[in-house]
Amino acid sequence: MAQVNPDFMETLRQAGTDTGAECNNCGTCVAICPLAEGHFPRLMLRYAQLGAQELILDQAQELWRCLHCGLCTQTCPRGANPGEVILALKRFVVASWRRS
Amino acid sequence: MTQAKTERTPGKDAKKDAMKALRAERAQWVGPATAKAAEHKKAQKAIRACLAQASATPPEIAAATGLAPDTTLWLLASMKKFGEVVEADKTGAYYRYALAAQAPESGEG
Amino acid sequence: MAERTNHNPAQAPADSQAPAHNPAKNPPPAQNHDQAPDRNHDHDQAQDQAQDPARVGVYICYCGGNISDHVDVEAVRARMAAQPGVAVARTNMFMCSDPGQELIMEDLRAGRINRVVVASCSPSLHEGTFRSAIARAGGNPYQYEHANIREQVSWVHHGQAATDKATRLISAAAGKAGLLDALSPLRVEALRRAVVIGGGVAGLRAALDMADSGIQVLLVERTAWLGGAVARLGRLAPVGEDASGLLRGLAGQVLAHPGVTVHARAVVSGFGGYLGNFSLTLSRTPDPDVNADVNADANANADAVADAAPLSKMPSKTPSKMPSKMPSKMPSKMTVGGFVRGLGVLAPTQPDAASQDQGPLTVRTGVIVLATGHRSYTPKRGEYGYAENPEVLTLPRLIQHLADTEAETGPLLVLNGRAIRRLAIIHCVGSRQIPGIHQEDESGCLNEHCSRVCCAASINAANQVRERHPQTSVYELYRDIRTYGRGQEEMYAKAAANRVVFLRYSADDAPEVRRCPAGQGFPLEVAVRDGLTLGQELRVPVDLVALATGMVPGPVAELVDMLKLPVGADRFLQEVHPKLRPVELPLPGVFLAGTCQAPMDIGEVCSAASAAAVKAVALLSKGHVELDPFVAEVDEQACTGCGACVAACLNKGALGLETLELDGAMVSRARVTPALCLGCGACVAVCPEYAIDINGWTLAQYEAMVDRIVCRLEGVA
Amino acid sequence: MYNHQDIISLLAANVRATKSPFGIPKPLVNTWWKGQGLGREGDVLLMTGLMYQLVPYIETVTRQLERFEDTRFMPYLAWARFVPKLLSGLGLAALTPAPAKDKAALHLRDIVAALRASGVSFGYRPELDEYSGILLYDLGDQESFVRHARLVAERLAQAGVRRIITVDPHTTYALKVLYPRYVGAQFEVRTYFEALDMGTGGGAVASPDAGGARLTLHDPCFYGRYLELSDLPRRLLGGLGHQCADVRECGAYTSCCGGPAEAVSPRLSARIGAGRAGQLAATGEQLVTMCPICLSNLEKAGANVLDLSAILARGLPRREPDQAAGPGQ
Amino acid sequence: MGGQASVGAQRKILILATESCAYPGADSVGQAHASYPANTYILKVKAPVLFPERFYLDCFRKGIGGIIIMSCGEECPYKGAYKAMAQRLDRVYAQMKEQGLDIRRLRLTAICTVCNRAFLNEVNQMNQVLQELDAPVQAQA
């Protein structure tokens, strides 16, 4: 799969938040998320950590499943703020979609 | 704790009065403790009555006595600690309990 | 404190009031039979007991069901009560508890019994407990025998067979107990001196603590430097203390302490004696070896690659070019107490150890503290590309570079003139190896242990890189992050916030380091199946790979042989019991401090060293030590002086022939030096007259036990 | 699930053109205040953000979207943005049943009643009461949100408004947190129950027929977590003599009603709503919430839910048989 | 070994276990709660080098069926003891042969503190030997 890109976190910071770096991929957010499906939102944060920009854009639709309910942020053991990271990723995607 | 204290041997009446005063002083604890003891006594009696028929598993005892299963187990464990009941053989996923007097010779399985 | 075997009185250290005798030639007082336990008194007691026959008390433990679930304890008790010679037989839920011990003590005090058998768990756990209870009740603690009916009965046998076997074992113990004489511990005078082997942090800490407690300390260090592995470190995890400052402080105190003598560039080449009075021979480290040591130690994992390309301009950069006589050719400003990164604090040169023509030095000491440290694992050639790619080095090497260049900041980490845009650190290199997955080393060993400190060290290094060189990105490839210590989890979280990227690999699918395809702009690429990304294979192009090499046992084979030290399956030195006696060895008077025992971080090393010191101080506080009396004793009436035992003795010096007067005639008789006797019994088996026995372990006692095992017992199989 | 790009462009275009996400003309939506005798002046301005009013229309949109979700017609939504905004909005309005619109108005009138009962002095100016743009923010269309928020904030500022009372969590969050952060607006914003609490000096709202009910509160995410305003409704209800029987998932740990998913996946929204309704049903008590979206979504899941305002305004929930049997039952 | 064989029917096995290695090894088997036949009697010894030849022969005479000497092997804390022990054993074997005793009844082995499996193997093997040797005797009885 794709190579890592250390610069993406900076892009995300510009979109509002870079706390996703603090995620240690414990999976609490996935299991607590009311969507109760797949690896969302952790996998999105993981892609962000790795800088897997293509994967994020490919799977962007997933982001809009987020209800912005904040439960993941409330329960995140690392304070990685997954809810806000998802919002930032939405902004990143909207912006890149607007650009194209 | 010291000798001066242990030597005290008040008369019977004085002792009674002292207990009475102490009961009044500790009414906030004595009342609930007495109630709880009565409740446990009644529950233990029910368990004894049930086990007098035959050994039984905690859910069976609970069903027969109307006690909650967790309370039943808790009381059984307490009664076992003081030698009143013993663990008997196993039925499915549960052990049976029996009154100590009529327990089989050894619970060894 | 020390005495040279070849004479050089002028250079003898000041404290020459020490006994000026070679222990082998002229035994110290405790070896002297005159000061050994008063045998006559013992014989009197034995005679008393002959008139006052053995009354054995048998005490059987339920062990809260551990025993009584499988052994019918009450039945055993009844059987034992019926046995001849058994005065009382009792049971208790926990014999080791106060009420249990009180049972024994009450029977002893009341005179109902004069021998004790306790049947309970393994004697390794409670033999001492019961011996001490007997002593408190005024009995003789050696008139005690233990029957192991938990580990060797109730936990392995069931039903009637368990009950029967327990009966027989207890019966055998009672049989032996009936024959046990009253013994007293051997009293050994103890020198209030300690030798510490190893001048790293553990050795320094232990030396200081003992010296502060009024014990004369001699610190032996192989190299010319104090500080060991810590000398190679810089900012320490998790809060960033400076390793060199820490070392300077500790070594400075040691060097300034009037109670400590430092013998640098010395190794232990001979060992003798026993607790309270050990003798150690120190040899001057041959110069070429010093360099070898320095190579091995200071330049941990003397990276083939890094050697070719020096890391920095610090003096430690090319140890291989170190002059053969270092102290004389060190930088002129280098003085004793001065610090060189990678080497440590320069130790003084002892006048008596300095010149090559002087012979070895013999020192005598009451205790020995082993602080011989560890080695850093050297990756195999090709392990994660090590030694095949100049861009692969070890974490210790990277840490040393970061320490050497501490003042440097800049967008990118620069190493050997090369800017590092991306750095990958691979964890668990040479640690947590799994049989069947990892390859054994030349000696057929695997390092199955976790090296404990590498996670924190890796993350600490990553944080330093990220904070000093924000454009250098860091990837950590780990199996489990083990930031267990105080402040370490916070450091790990900080690394994540610093955007260090963590990739999780599994042991059976280790990352691969390979040359990057041309045109990618990076020399290397690390491919890893990342458990955090649904097991997808990720490729991380990097400029540098650091291997977080673990700790492996130090090269102490000679010491292990010489002192007969126990070594664990992990090949580190093995304490007696990790919880009951964590810094002690079976060899009394020898203690463990630091990473010779297991991987530890600096704080843990200092705790362990202080714990070893406190045991040593307690042991030496009285000026004498008591030892078990389980040594050989000769029946002078039966001995014919044939000398077979002397020939068989495994510890030369413990047994000899002496001429003495017996019933008016001068005869030759075997004579035991108790403090040197190992109690192995090699002499017992060869005596044609059965005239020699081990106190507390006599042949007759064994025969009695066998008799009880085979004899008919009512209702017992 | 619908394509987020399509939804976002539609909503953004609507807001840009009409200041409303569904393109319905405000005079058509915001009619509740008529006949309430609300003054235009006061210490503070009441601002509904039109959320209560828009919910009936959202329900309609959802019904429509539900019909096409994951069908071959779904992609056609992309073309919807080319439909004239006013026209689609009017169509939506026509499709939305009147009783639903009336019910929304009822909640707002209850809020007004409660505020009046507590002596809070406030004014209302329909022309300033605009949609906050929160949905754009939630969907990640930061650009459109900021543009809209700036517009709304500027108009409020020009009108000299400094203190605002809000009625729903979404608008409250937007005005309290997002406006200061993204457009530098500095209003003093309180929800109506904060205002009530202050209006009564931290005491209860006095009511003649108060007390006695056991209630289970569903905390909206924005109140429970983002704004940490869970204690206040409980305190007010407690003051009225009611008891709150909370589920484990309450306060900061409240579970989402599923409402926000409506825009992208009505099916998902319904599933989450049903899950939440099940959690809440465990207590067996009357459910209460304080967000028009939560109210709507939980009702859709079959729950019988009251709006907090109804209890605060009347002291006790009215036991009207037609109301007790919720619309979904 | 056969599950039905009653432990009581077998002859007894004496195990001389060194206190620094084999005895803790036997404890370790216990800690693991691994079961083995109960006809085993473990005596703790400082070093088996203590026992003269006649001790072993006496044991067999008294009715011990088999003896396993569990030493520390090369890791013996008493340097030279293991070698001396092995040499002594050769002499014991010679005497056993003279007396018509199957030499498989006596074994010298090394057991460390964690050699659970080795311990169990030794015990089971000795039991097999005893079963084999004693089978005809039992049939006659």
Next chain:
Amino acid sequence: MDSAAHSPQDSPQVVTGTGGTGGMGVFDALVIGGGIAGLQTALDLADQGYSCAVVEKDASIGGAMIRLSKVFPTLDCASCITTPKMAAAAHHEKITLLTCCDVDRLERVNADEDGGSLVATLTQRPRHVDIEACIGCRKCEYACPVLTPDAEQGGFSGRKAIRIPFSNAIPQKAVLDVEHCMLCGKCAEVCPTQAIRYDQKPEQLRLEARAAVLATGFRLSPVADKRQYGLGAIPNVIDSLQMERLLAPHGPYGRVLRPSDGMIPDSIAYVQCAGSRDASMGVGYCSRVCCMYAIKQAMLLSGSLPLADITIYYMDIRAFGKNYEQFYQNAKAMGIEFVKAKVASLDPTEGGAVTVHYEDQTGAGVATREHDLVVLSMGMLPGWQPGQVCPVAIAADGFIDTVAPKTLPSLTAMPGVFVAGAAAGPKDIVDTITEAGGAAMQAAKYLAARAANAGLARTPQARTEKASIQEASHG
């Protein structure tokens, strides 16, 4: 109490105490906490001849360790290892034990005079039993009609209002708590030594020492700290110390059963980091022992319930100590399942099983599984808040701060006051015992230096006397 604490202490030797029968004693060292850290410290000090007072809040010494079943990685029985140390301390002529005793104030007085001394004001809580008279026969315990949950057995069985604290307690003396006593008088009736004292009052004690060692240990983080794990209200969700009791041979049921109804569990799950490494709970640090105790318990469980499935949900397995990793690998080889996931939440089910919600990172993602019994691997919180009691500094993690964690790990910011064991951060038993030795070394050095400065004889025996407070010592 307050007046004693705040009034100027002209003479530290003055006997104070509100009860009028308070005691005082002069010791070389004061050890706060009678768990394994405190006992080891006291033993190492006493073996050098220093007199020590060990102050323990519970009715027995032994701390957390004596309450465990077995200990990793050797699987020794905890009691077998702890009781020798407990007994050794109890019988040591240089050690005085004070049980049921709280520290109200620990401060340095007359600091300008050669460092002054440490003075501790203590409250001796009443046992309502004359500790000298009690012979530990348990007659009172059998006679007492009141049952209340026995915290020593995880609450899984009852204990009486008066009882011996637990089977291997030291001292083996009865203790009565007024909260559950109905004052029926039955215990006094049956007591063969008339040891019951219903009207016993707390007493103030004053101890003086030159050094102190804080060995105040930890407390387990409460189950109620994590809402998603059910706040302690989900049946068959228990904490790890409760599981220790279920595994202990002298535990409440004598075997492992599901507490809701006594079922033999078929499937048991461990939730790791249930009280640690969790910013959402305000505990960011690693509690360091939970991985190993969970693995240990899992191994013991697979021994006692060979057919049961055991699953450990974890983030990182931290088997860092000597032989720990090998222990972990053995557990894997034994078939214990390790699932890399932090459990997000737990739910009860009808039948008593517990649903575990987690992310299956190797499979489909969101996953749930049902287990008959769920053990929360709770973490360590500081056992003691010095607060107003003692002016010793606390670090950000709430544990006692150490000023030289690398070179002198037992040193606190308060001169003459040292710290050992979990009081200075979570720690396992091995590290605790080693650190206790280290603390004893540093305390001894401090004492020796003080003695040297004061021109006193080097032998500490010369100036120490056995304290007059003897009620808690026994033997």
